[in-house]
Amino acid sequence: MHxxxxxxxxxxxxxxxxxxxxxxxxxxMTLAVIIYSVSLPRLxxxxxxxxxxxxxxxxTLLIVARLNPVYAAVRMAIALxxxxxxxxxxxxxxxxxxxDFTVIYLLPLGITITEEGLLFGSIIFSxxxxxxxxxxxxxxxxxxxxxxxxxxxxxxxAEMTLLFSMMVRYLxxxxxxxxxxxxxxxxxxxxxxxxxVPRRWIxxxxxxxxxxxxxxxxxxxxxTYQSMLCRAYSADxxxxxxxxxxxxxxxxxxxxxxxxxxxxxxxx
Amino acid sequence: MHIPDGLIPFPQYIIYWLLVLPPVYLSLNWAxxxxxxxxxxxxxVLAAGIxxxxxxxxxxxxxxxxxxxxxVLAAIILGSPYAxxxxxxxxxxxxxxxxxxxxxxxxxxxxFNMGLVxxxxxxxxxxxxxxxxxxxxxxxxxxxxxLFLSAIVATFQIYLAGAFPLIEALVVMGTFHAIIxxxxxxxxxxxxxxxxxxxxxxxxxxxxxxPISRNLQVLGIAIVLILAVAAxxxxxxxxxxxxQAMIHLMGEEQASNLETSIHYSAPMADYSIPGLGRxxxxxxxxxxxxxxxxxxxxxxxxSRTKQDIPIKNLEEKESVNENGWVxxxxxxxxxxxxxxxxxxxxxxxxxxxALNGIDFCVKPGERIxxxxxxxxxxxTLFKHLNGILKPTSGEVIIKGQSIDKTNIKDVRRTVxxxxxxxxxxxxxxTVAQDVAFGPMNLGxxxxxxxxxxxxxxxxVRLTGYEDRAPHHLSGGEKxxxxxxxxxxxxxxxxxxxxxxxxxxxxxxARLMRMIMEMNRxxxxxxxxxxxxxxxxxxxxxxxxxxxxxxxxxxxTPAEIFSRPDLIAKTHLRLPLVAQxxxxxxxxxxxxxxxxxxxxxxxxxxxALGR
Numbered sequence: 001m002h003x004x005x006x007x008x009x010x011x012x013x014x015x016x017x018x019x020x021x022x023x024x025x026x027x028x029m030t031l032a033v034i035i036y037s038v039s040l041p042r043l044x045x046x047x048x049x050x051x052x053x054x055x056x057x058x059x060t061l062l063i064v065a066r067l068n069p070v071y072a073a074v075r076m077a078i079a080l081x082x083x084x085x086x087x088x089x090x091x092x093x094x095x096x097x098x099x100d101f102t103v104i105y106l107l108p109l110g111i112t113i114t115e116e117g118l119l120f121g122s123i124i125f126s127x128x129x130x131x132x133x134x135x136x137x138x139x140x141x142x143x144x145x146x147x148x149x150x151x152x153x154x155x156x157x158a159e160m161t162l163l164f165s166m167m168v169r170y171l172x173x174x175x176x177x178x179x180x181x182x183x184x185x186x187x188x189x190x191x192x193x194x195x196x197v198p199r200r201w202i203x204x205x206x207x208x209x210x211x212x213x214x215x216x217x218x219x220x221x222x223x224t225y226q227s228m229l230c231r232a233y234s235a236d237x238x239x240x241x242x243x244x245x246x247x248x249x250x251x252x253x254x255x256x257x258x259x260x261x262x263x264x265x266x267x268x
Numbered sequence: 269m270h271i272p273d274g275l276i277p278f279p280q281y282i283i284y285w286l287l288v289l290p291p292v293y294l295s296l297n298w299a300x301x302x303x304x305x306x307x308x309x310x311x312x313v314l315a316a317g318i319x320x321x322x323x324x325x326x327x328x329x330x331x332x333x334x335x336x337x338x339x340v341l342a343a344i345i346l347g348s349p350y351a352x353x354x355x356x357x358x359x360x361x362x363x364x365x366x367x368x369x370x371x372x373x374x375x376x377x378x379x380f381n382m383g384l385v386x387x388x389x390x391x392x393x394x395x396x397x398x399x400x401x402x403x404x405x406x407x408x409x410x411x412x413x414x415l416f417l418s419a420i421v422a423t424f425q426i427y428l429a430g431a432f433p434l435i436e437a438l439v440v441m442g443t444f445h446a447i448i449x450x451x452x453x454x455x456x457x458x459x460x461x462x463x464x465x466x467x468x469x470x471x472x473x474x475x476x477x478x479p480i481s482r483n484l485q486v487l488g489i490a491i492v493l494i495l496a497v498a499a500x501x502x503x504x505x506x507x508x509x510x511x512q513a514m515i516h517l518m519g520e521e522q523a524s525n526l527e528t529s530i531h532y533s534a535p536m537a538d539y540s541i542p543g544l545g546r547x548x549x550x551x552x553x554x555x556x557x558x559x560x561x562x563x564x565x566x567x568x569x570x571s572r573t574k575q576d577i578p579i580k581n582l583e584e585k586e587s588v589n590e591n592g593w594v595x596x597x598x599x600x601x602x603x604x605x606x607x608x609x610x611x612x613x614x615x616x617x618x619x620x621x622a623l624n625g626i627d628f629c630v631k632p633g634e635r636i637x638x639x640x641x642x643x644x645x646x647x648t649l650f651k652h653l654n655g656i657l658k659p660t661s662g663e664v665i666i667k668g669q670s671i672d673k674t675n676i677k678d679v680r681r682t683v684x685x686x687x688x689x690x691x692x693x694x695x696x697x698t699v700a701q702d703v704a705f706g707p708m709n710l711g712x713x714x715x716x717x718x719x720x721x722x723x724x725x726x727x728v729r730l731t732g733y734e735d736r737a738p739h740h741l742s743g744g745e746k747x748x749x750x751x752x753x754x755x756x757x758x759x760x761x762x763x764x765x766x767x768x769x770x771x772x773x774x775x776x777a778r779l780m781r782m783i784m785e786m787n788r789x790x791x792x793x794x795x796x797x798x799x800x801x802x803x804x805x806x807x808x809x810x811x812x813x814x815x816x817x818x819x820x821x822x823x824t825p826a827e828i829f830s831r832p833d834l835i836a837k838t839h840l841r842l843p844l845v846a847q848x849x850x851x852x853x854x855x856x857x858x859x860x861x862x863x864x865x866x867x868x869x870x871x872x873x874x875a876l877g878r
Contacts, residue, residue, distance in 0.1 A: 008366065008367075030372070031372065034273055034371075034372050034373055035373060037273075037274065038273050038274050038276075038277075038278060038281070038371075038373045039278045042277060042430075075368075079272075079367070079368040079369070082270070082272060083272045083274070083275070086275060086426075086431055086432075089431075090431065093432075093433055094433070095430045095431070096427070096430055096433075097430040098430075120430075120431075123274075124274050124275060124431065126274075127273060127274025127275075128272055128273065128274050128275075130274075131272065131273035131274055131368070131371055131372070131373075132272075132368050135364070135365065135366075135368040135372065136368065138365065139365060139366040139367070139368075144362075144366065147365065147366075157296060159296055159299060159300065160296065160358075162312075163311060163312045163315065163354075163358055164312075164358060164361075164362075165312075166312035166316075167312045167315040167316050167319075167358055167362065168316075168362070170312065170315075170316030170317075171316045171319055171320070171362070173316070174316050174317055174319070174320040175320060177320070177692075178320045180687070180689070180692040181692055181693075181695060183651070183656055183687075183692075184687050184692045184693040185695075185705075186656055186680075187654050187656060187680060187684070187685045187754075188680070188684075188705055188706035188709055188753065188754070188757065189677055189680050189681070189706065189709035189710060189757075190705070190709050191709070194709060194711075196709075196710070196711025197708055197709060197711060201708060203451065203452075203455055203456065203459075204459055205696075205705070206456060207455065207456040207458075207459025207460055207463070208459060208463060208695055208696050208697065208701075209695050210321050210336075210456060210459075210460050211459065211460045211463035211464060211467075211695075211697070212463075212695035213317055213320060213321060214314075214317055214321075214345070214460060214464065215463075215464065215467060215468055215471075215739070216691070217314055217316065217317035217320075218314065218317075218468065218471055221312075221314070
């Protein structure tokens with residue numbers, strides 16, 4: 001099973017306490033959780049407990065947001081391999097910033113497992129888990145367009161917001177375009193692992209598909225520009241995001257998160 | 269190469285953020301000054317394009333695959349590394365916040381590596397080599413350098429974070445990204461650039477670029493040469509800055525232990541061959557230079573323009589029947605070439621059933637039309653008949669065999685699908701290459717592919733169009749190229765999804781005539797989905813009416829068009845000829861309702877007593 005833009009959109013269009021919250025609060029909450037987690041000491045046993053509690057808090061929010069559990073689990077699993085790979089390596093290597101190592105196991109070929117490496121690996125992995133869960137929660141409860149508007153309200157430069165907003169719009173157009181091209185290629189037996197044809201030819205076909213996508217995206221841009229000009233677009237045009245006031249629910253959720261982070265830091 | 273959160277500690281990721289913010293600010297300034305209002309939306313569209321491109325996995329070898337970064341490609345197309353940086357920043361932010369591909373705190377580091385390092389090193393390598401090697405080869409080299417250097421920088425960052433031993437990580441990351449850069453990034457970038465030059469040269473506005481000054485070029489070459497020759501003499505004995513820092517911070521003994529522990533597996537650690545002294549150091553540099561030279565030669569070999577791609581040791585896998593298109597061997601244990609049994613399909617994104625218990629049978633040589641409103645399930649059914657979709661439940665049987673992994677290639681060769689929008693299907697730069705795409709995938713010989721392309725183009729009356737670019741063709745011609753692409757696979761069943769959409773009446777009529785001829789002369793079974801009800805009576809032997817994933821009616825055109833309830837459910841109408849005949853009948857003219865012009869003519873003449 002894999003996750004596509006369509007799956008993320010389907011979850012983001014649901015309705016729940018978290019879905020209905022203001023995007024700004026959700027972005028700030030996500031950043032707060034990630035920055036706090038990443039800033040925790042990298043060789044302290046308490047870090048794992050702290051991260052564990054934050055992770056449980058995020059899981060609770062996932063349940064409150066009524067996200068499909070299979071979807072959430074698959075998204076987390078997809079994001080983890082690189083982080084997991086690095087974490088798993090840690091017990092076997094001598095980290096340059098650690099002076100004394102306590103060897104727990106001695107393996108053949110002189111390979112050792114150290115206590116410090118194991119702790120460092122576990123902490124890295126816990127930090128990955130918390131960060132992944134926070135982003136899955138943010139992206140699954142916030143529509144992409146809402147994320148762009150919220151970023152603008154938080155002070156992102158206008159040019160960047162305009163580019164973002166249009167990029168998001170075309171992400172879906174190209175997602176569909178790419179999917180249709182790949183389906184059409186599949187009907188003509190195209191498979192990147194096909195052993196009957198030279199590998200170079202396969203790579204060429206992928207290159208040509210990308211070229212087609214590029215040229216179409218460029219031409220789509222030209223058409224878009226013309227239609228924008230028809231509606232008085234100019235270099236000074238900005239995206240209209242409108243004003244939005246925060247509700248009591250927004251303040252409440254934000255406060256709960258901040259109190260939770262402070263509590264974890266003080267009491268654990 | 270996307271570094272996740274948690275790996276890089278707090279002060280370090282702040283440094284990367286501080287390092288990238290000024291260049292990103294400058295790139296926004298550049299966009300304000302250099303991009304006219306026309307290019308601003310183009311940049312956004314290209315960002316979306318790059319995002320989609322990153323979703324395409326490339327086969328790297330040994331069962332692994334990776335994806336392109338695309339930063340250098342964007343910088344080359346838009347003519348500035350600032351454009352590449354801005355674009356990559358947009359893409360990386362969306363990837364981090366939506367897909368968690370790369371962390372949020374490490375976003376600065378990822379923009380630094382893939383945006384800043386990759387774009388500047390790759391773009392200026394490209395510019396430097398452009399005049400010497402040509403645009404295509406230079407873009408290959410630029411993309412390779414950009415990817416390789418950004419991987420090296422990422423390795424250093426992870427090393428400084430304490431999670432990688434330096435030398436092993438450099439060897440692993442360097443080797444892996446050198447291969448990915450060669451097979452994927454470089455090769456694909458070169459093809460894309462070549463293709464853009466061939467089809468839309470105006471996109472890459474070369475004339476606006478200022479050449480790199482000769483002095484700068486000479487200086488660049490001189491620095492590289494000095495470093496290459498002098499490196500062993502300068503760097504061999506004394507510790508470098510990093511090593512000095514380690515000695516200072518950790519003490520000499522600890523640093524020395526660390527050095528020893530991390531060097532054991534590097535074959536030429538410290539750029540030297542053990543036991544050979546200074547000669548070993550020069551030798552190590554020489555080996556490195558030779559490896560790079562070899563890569564350069566391979567690059568030249570791969571970049572050489574070739575008309576034909578050599579196909580090695582490929583036996584022709586099927587006998588070609590010169591006289592008959594369709595196999596006469598019909599010992600399938602069933603009279604049907606296609607059969608579906610209680611076929612159900614439910615998309616993951618939707619709660620309703622796209623197909624809800626379809627029982628659909630097709631005899632060899634039949635001409636069938638599927639009628640149905642938008643969203644009735646026609647395209648979903650077609651995708652099942654070619655094995656693109658898997659049934660939620662039920663069965664699809666082609667020539668007596670249920671579709672499974674073992675026979676999927678045969679199914680796709682037997683049943684060809686022509687999509688509604690030919691642009692979904694046609695992606696090669698020339699008509700001939702696109703028509704050859706299917707036969708290539710079947711592993712046929714070069715001679716046979718050439719023969720099939722020629723024959724398919726003859727059949728769709730496009731002989732002489734072999735070298736034409738698809739975007740220079742009209743809508744009708746594109747449609748015929750799409751059909752030729754399927755015919756070249758010699759299908760026994762041809763499925764056409766809305767073949768006449770977007771064509772003028774003349775082109776639509778010509779296309780339908782051509783399809784009829786293929787059915788009559790070659791015996792190809794035809795299944796068509798269409799809304800052009802006026803064309804249906806002359807074409808269809810049988811009509812199936814689809815509504816909300818079910819077949820709600822089946823019969824000859826006369827039977828179906830005599831049931832207004834069915835027609836209403838498809839949101840269609842009666843053919844114009846039938847409507848005219850209905851009105852003549854209501855006006856007391858003694859005629860029977862006919863569906864074709866010939867039938868109507870004969871009825872009217874009969875009523876007029878002629």
